[in-house]
Amino acid sequence: MADARKQHELSQRGIDWQTFFSNSDDNVPILGYDAVNDQVIIKRAADYNGDSSIGTASHDIFIYDMRTGAWTKCMNGLANNVDVTNFVVNGDSELVTKASDASTTTIYKWQPGPIATSTFKWRSKAFDFNYPAVKKKLYKVIIHSKAATNMDVNVYYDDKTSIGSAADGQVFDKPLSTSTSLAKNTLTITTPTAFSYLTLEIASDGTSHADFTVNDIALVYRIFRPH
Amino acid sequence: MPKEIVHMKQFHGGLNDAAENSDIADHECQIADSCDLSSIGKITLTGDLKGEDTRPPALQTINTPGSGLFAFRSDRDNAGANATCNCYATHDLNIVSVYDDNEDDWLAITTNGSGAGQWNQTTNCDVNFLFHEGVLRSSDGQLHADNQRKWWGYINRVHFYNASGADTYTAGMYDFDADLAAPTAGTCHLSADQGHTTGVMHFETNITGSTGEIPEASYRLAYSFVYDHHQESLLKEFSGSPLAIAEGQCFTVPKFTFHTLPARIVGCRVYIQRADTTDDWTLLVDIDLYQGYRLGLNEIYVNTFDGAANNVELELTGKNITSLGTETYRGINGHAFDENIDCSYKTAVVVDGITYAGNFMQNGLKYPDSVIKCNSTIWGIDSDKFPESNILDITPNDGDEIVKLEAFQDKVLVFKRQTLLVVNYSPEQGDYIDGTYPFMGIRHKGHSFPTAHGIVFMNDLGVHLYDGETVKALSDRMQDLTIPPFTSTAGANDIPEPEVNFYKTPEPESGGKKKNEDVATSQPERKVM
Numbered sequence: 001m002a003d004a005r006k007q008h009e010l011s012q013r014g015i016d017w018q019t020f021f022s023n024s025d026d027n028v029p030i031l032g033y034d035a036v037n038d039q040v041i042i043k044r045a046a047d048y049n050g051d052s053s054i055g056t057a058s059h060d061i062f063i064y065d066m067r068t069g070a071w072t073k074c075m076n077g078l079a080n081n082v083d084v085t086n087f088v089v090n091g092d093s094e095l096v097t098k099a100s101d102a103s104t105t106t107i108y109k110w111q112p113g114p115i116a117t118s119t120f121k122w123r124s125k126a127f128d129f130n131y132p133a134v135k136k137k138l139y140k141v142i143i144h145s146k147a148a149t150n151m152d153v154n155v156y157y158d159d160k161t162s163i164g165s166a167a168d169g170q171v172f173d174k175p176l177s178t179s180t181s182l183a184k185n186t187l188t189i190t191t192p193t194a195f196s197y198l199t200l201e202i203a204s205d206g207t208s209h210a211d212f213t214v215n216d217i218a219l220v221y222r223i224f225r226p227h
Numbered sequence: 228m229p230k231e232i233v234h235m236k237q238f239h240g241g242l243n244d245a246a247e248n249s250d251i252a253d254h255e256c257q258i259a260d261s262c263d264l265s266s267i268g269k270i271t272l273t274g275d276l277k278g279e280d281t282r283p284p285a286l287q288t289i290n291t292p293g294s295g296l297f298a299f300r301s302d303r304d305n306a307g308a309n310a311t312c313n314c315y316a317t318h319d320l321n322i323v324s325v326y327d328d329n330e331d332d333w334l335a336i337t338t339n340g341s342g343a344g345q346w347n348q349t350t351n352c353d354v355n356f357l358f359h360e361g362v363l364r365s366s367d368g369q370l371h372a373d374n375q376r377k378w379w380g381y382i383n384r385v386h387f388y389n390a391s392g393a394d395t396y397t398a399g400m401y402d403f404d405a406d407l408a409a410p411t412a413g414t415c416h417l418s419a420d421q422g423h424t425t426g427v428m429h430f431e432t433n434i435t436g437s438t439g440e441i442p443e444a445s446y447r448l449a450y451s452f453v454y455d456h457h458q459e460s461l462l463k464e465f466s467g468s469p470l471a472i473a474e475g476q477c478f479t480v481p482k483f484t485f486h487t488l489p490a491r492i493v494g495c496r497v498y499i500q501r502a503d504t505t506d507d508w509t510l511l512v513d514i515d516l517y518q519g520y521r522l523g524l525n526e527i528y529v530n531t532f533d534g535a536a537n538n539v540e541l542e543l544t545g546k547n548i549t550s551l552g553t554e555t556y557r558g559i560n561g562h563a564f565d566e567n568i569d570c571s572y573k574t575a576v577v578v579d580g581i582t583y584a585g586n587f588m589q590n591g592l593k594y595p596d597s598v599i600k601c602n603s604t605i606w607g608i609d610s611d612k613f614p615e616s617n618i619l620d621i622t623p624n625d626g627d628e629i630v631k632l633e634a635f636q637d638k639v640l641v642f643k644r645q646t647l648l649v650v651n652y653s654p655e656q657g658d659y660i661d662g663t664y665p666f667m668g669i670r671h672k673g674h675s676f677p678t679a680h681g682i683v684f685m686n687d688l689g690v691h692l693y694d695g696e697t698v699k700a701l702s703d704r705m706q707d708l709t710i711p712p713f714t715s716t717a718g719a720n721d722i723p724e725p726e727v728n729f730y731k732t733p734e735p736e737s738g739g740k741k742k743n744e745d746v747a748t749s750q751p752e753r754k755v756m
Contacts, residue, residue, distance in 0.1 A: 013245035017689045017702050024687075028293035030673035031685055039265070040683050040701070042690065043276070046673060047292035063273060064690065064701055065265040066680055070241025071702070072259040077276040083289045085296035086673040091313030096280055098296045098317060100289040107296075107315070111278035113263045114271050122270055123258035124235070126248035139230060159248060197249055199257070202270075214270040217235040223228050 015071050020062060026050035027058065032087025032095045037112050040064040041095060043077065046084045056081070075119035078108065114211060120151070120204040122214075126159055126197040131223065135194040140220040141172075141187040143202075146213050148176030150206030153187060157195035166191040173205070180211055194224065238264050283326045286333050288319055290352060293673040297356035299363070303381045304329040307399035316363060318354045321346040321374060323365050336379045336402045337365070344404055347373035359577050360610060364405050368573040370588040376571045378405035378611065382490050386516040392536035396490040403491045405611045406569035407452070407460040410495075415448045415465035423486040423538050428495050428514075430465055431482040439477025440550040445469045445502040448511070451556075453494035457606040462498060462508060462556065462564050469502040478548035483514065485539040492516065498556055498564075507555040508564050511548060514541060523552050524559065561604045562614035570599060570613040574672060576634040580608045583639050583650075585629035589615060595628045598641060598650070600658070621660050622648060631672040633682045636695050640682055642675060643668045647684075647698070664698050667691065 020042075021029060027045035034041055045051070045058035058081070061074040078084070082099040090096050095110040129136055138155060145151075153172040160168040170189055177183035198221070202214065240255035241264050248257050256264075263273040289295060297316040304310045304327045312329040323337040341347045346367065353368035362380035383398035414421040414429050421429030428450060447469045449462040483495075494515045498508035514520045519530030520541060534540045556564040572584035582601040587594050598619045602609040627643040634640070638661060641648040647667035652658050668686060669675055675684035681694035689702035 013689070013703060014241075014243050015702050016244045018687075021685065021687065024670060024674075028671055028673060029685065030293050030671075031676045031683060031690075033676050033678040033683065035679065037265070038679065040676075040678065040690070041276075042685065045292075050292070059276070061276065062690075063263075065239075065241070066678070068239040068241065068265055068267070069701075070239050070259075070264045071243075072241055072262045072264055072273060074273050074275050075260045083292040085289055085292070085317070086294045087676065088296050088298040088315075090280070090298040090315070091300040094280070096296075096298065097276070098289065098315075105286050105288065107280040107283055108276050109278040109280050110276050111274045113274040115274050115277075117261045117272055117275070119261045120272060121258050121260040122238075122256055122262050124256055125243075125251045125253060126257075127253075128249050129233075132249065199248070201258070204261075208272060210272060212272055214238075215236075215268070218232055219235075220230055220232045222230045225228065 015062070020044060020060075023051040023054075027054070030084065030086055030097070032097070032110070033089065034095050034110055034112065035089055035093045038066045039112075040066065041087065041110055043084065043087075043097075046086070048081045048083055075117075084108075116208050116210040118150075118204050118207045120208055120212070121201065122203070123201040124199055124217075126199050127219075128197050129221070129223065132196050135196065135224045136198070136221050137192040137194055137224065138189050138198055138219060138221045139192055140189065140218075141200065142218040142220070143176060143185045143187070144182055144215040144217075145176050145185060146182045146215075147178060147180045147209035147211040148174075148185075149178045149209040149212070150174060150204055151176050151208060151212065152203050152205045154201040154203065155189065156199040156201065157193060158197050159199065166193050169199075178209065180209075182213075182215060237268055238270050239267050240264075282328050282331060283315060284332065286317070286319065286324060286326075290318070290320060293671055294353055297358070299356075299358040301327065301358070301361065303361065303400065305332070305334040305400060306330055307381055307383075316356050316358075316365070318352055318365075320349045321352045321367070323354055323377065325363065325379070334400075336363075336400075337377055341373070344375075344402070346375075346377075353573075355572065355574055357575055357577060357582065359580075359582075362610075364575075364611070366405075366571050366573075366575065366584075368586075370571050370573065370586075370593055372588075372591065374571075376405040376569075376611075378403045378491070384490055384493070384517070386488060386490075386492075387485065387532040387534075387539045387541075388517045389519075389530050390532040390534050390539050392534050392539050393532070394487055394536070401490055403489065407454050407458050407609075407611055409460040410450060410452055410463035413450060413463060413465050415467045415470065417470060420482070421484060423484050425486045425537075426488060427486065428488075429484045430497065431484070432470060433479045433481050434470060434472055434476050436477050436479045436547065437475040438547070438549060439472070439475050441472050441477060442501075443472060443474040443476075445471045447500045447502050448497065449500070449508060450495050450497045452488075452492045453496060454491050454611070455493065457604070458609040458612055459496060459560055461566075461568060477550075478511075478543075480543055480546060481512075481548065482540055482542040483512075483520075485541070486537045488516065496559075499551060507557050509551050510554040510556070510559065511551070512543070522546075522548060524554055559604070559606075560609075560612075561602060562616055567615045568602070568612045572599075574629065574631045576632045576639060577610075578634045578639055579637055579652075580610075582608075582610050582613075583619075583632055583634075584613060585632045585641060587613070589613065594618070594624075596622070596624050596626055596643065598622045598629065598632070598639070619650065619658050621650065621658055627668070630669050631675055633675055633677060633684075635677065635682050635693065638695070640675075640693060642684065644670060647693070649693070662697075667698055 042062040048058040059078040061077040156169040242259040243251040243255040312327040365377040367374035386394040449464040497512040518528035567590040573586035575584040602612040639650040647664040649662035651661040
């Protein structure tokens with residue numbers, strides 16, 4: 001594909017497809033189309049026990065938005081450990097699949113968001129502000145959001161994904177307004193610490209409100225001169 | 228240095244967890260679990276697959292994960308009532324059931340057993356469904372002779388109209404084998420009434436007289452069944468055939484006798500062939516079980532049905548057949564009288580009314596890497612007839628098993644396990660290969676799906692879209708290599724400003740999305756505090 005594009009552009013993988021598609025002969029991933037929202041829906045496994053090592057991840061779902069070209073995930077998209085059939089679009093334009101365990105069979109349908117969840121997690125790129133070798137310090141995170149029930153905000157430095165000390169980042173425990181109107185939330189870093197890379201994460205800590213929305217995020221930082 | 232502030236206002240780049248965390252686009256993210264980023268400028272929560280269609284009662288287990296469910300709309304419900312409804316079809320082992328939201332219940336349309344019309348193989352069933360012409364066709368993908376392809380559709384029919392013993396098949400949904408079974412018996416005789424036998428037509432020829440113009444010879448006589456509308460079976464030679472016709476003899480007021488025939492049959496055609504040749508069979512009489520008989524397909528039917536129930540006769544009253552016409556079996560059907568026409572298949576699609584079947588079995592032989600299409604004649608399309616001569620010779624018999632057929636626009640996508648073939652049709656060329664895509668095959672029939680933009684499918688290489696012209700990768704991103712791989716601060720007092728394109732917004736591109744294109748209106752807001 002690369003030769004069909006501009007010379008300075010390079011095709012690369014956008015998602016870690018190999019992991020998701022691994023053991024596909026055992027897991028039997030299935031693919032469908034939400035005709036109402038113009039999204040491709042890919043469930044990781046129709047045979048939940050095909051590869052027992054992935055456990056409940058068999059119900060993880062990749063979503064591809066045909067309009068924006070964005071991939072997202074729906075975590076644990078089905079309630080139980082069940083086998084499912086293929087996807088079909090029924091007469092009401094709903095994407096459905098038949099699911100069955102030992103005792104019962106149900107036809108489940110894809111319900112577009114928003115749906116309250118306890119599995120929400122969004123993590124930004126690792127920002128280096130274009131100067132990876134230059135130290136920066138973060139002072140504030142300003143988030144406009146609404147209905148942020150049970151949402152944590154985590155700031156990670158230098159590719160950390162957990163916080164052991166201020167050098168790793170800072171955890172804000174449910175700091176955002178739960179108002180259903182858009183609210184400005186200013187999060188102040190307690191101990192600004194020099195970093196090269198900054199990652200911002202918003203993650204559910206309990207069941208969210210279905211209307212949770214992040215409108216924009218601002219970072220107040222300072223670049224330090226090299227000595 | 229003063230404090231600075233940057234705003235992140237766009238998030239619709241979505242997930243990119245394949246590249247280095249710091250090198251993905253600014254509007255992409257490392258993790259997007261249960262996020263909906265499809266709306267520009269905000270993050271919301273996604274949906275899930277936990278919504279229940281509570282209408283269909285619980286029914287059946289799943290035999291083959293990843294397949295076995297089919298949905299369609301029908302203008303008839305399970306009881307045959309005229310009601311537009313949403314329907315599902317599925318199977319539990321070898322029991323195929325249909326649900327409609329008007330009757331609001333499941334109806335089994337196959338039964339287990341070794342009897343006629345039953346499915347006798349219970350395990351490993353993997354049923355392929357097709358719904359068109361108001362008929363649901365079910366083909367067991369394991370291609371076992373004990374599980375014949377099934378036909379389930381609406382019938383409102385009278386046989387032997389005008390006879391006191393006319394058979395009325397009450398309006399409703401009926402299930403039959405989809406294959407066009409030829410008659411299994413039938414006797415012809417010079418002059419004796421052959422009686423009445425279930426499922427059979429007998430022929431009292433009354434070959435006599437002296438005004439006939441049929442060349443003197445010995446002739447074979449055979450007949451076929453006509454199903455649904457114009458789908459004609461192969462021929463069954465009458466017991467008692469051949470019969471000798473002497474010079475001047477003709478069929479003098481011949482007579483046909485009936486008992487009952489299956490509801491799906493609408494007619495019988497009687498053919499004649501010189502016994503000393505292998506010429507094509509010539510049409511002698513065309514019988515419509517409602518309208519009567521005619522001696523050529525362009526003539527008018529004459530209804531002379533008579534007799535009590537199970538004792539019906541069709542006598543060509545006052546009519547002698549003194550000469551043979553020009554219409555032959557091949558001319559009417561477009562294929563030879565001795566071709567195999569039945570098949571079971573693993574996958575099939577309908578394009579412009581024509582059914583294409585892949586990975587099929589015919590006459591006990593399996594063709595895992597071939598495609599066959601149904602018959603079409605000037606009378607219409609025979610969706611249940613797959614003449615052996617209709618095997619597409621353009622699809623290479625390369626041993627690469629066909630997993631699924633899909634249709635988009637007027638094209639058939641033949642997904643093999645390794646390769647994708649795109650088959651198109653033109654009146655001049657017939658079927659031809661429009662494109663070959665190596666390593667674009669799929670492993671399971673649940674790995675492709677039709678969308679508004681084309682056929683989306685997935686394999687080891689990722690997720691792809693065939694949009695009618697070419698295959699595009701949906702799971703790939705493009706990286707702009709013009710971004711400098713590194714920058715230099717050049718001195719303690721010379722910290723350069725972050726580049727203007729620090730935050731970039733993608734510009735949509737048809738069929739895929741182009742990343743890292745600067746959009747002036749979406750530049751980041753960057754202030755000195």
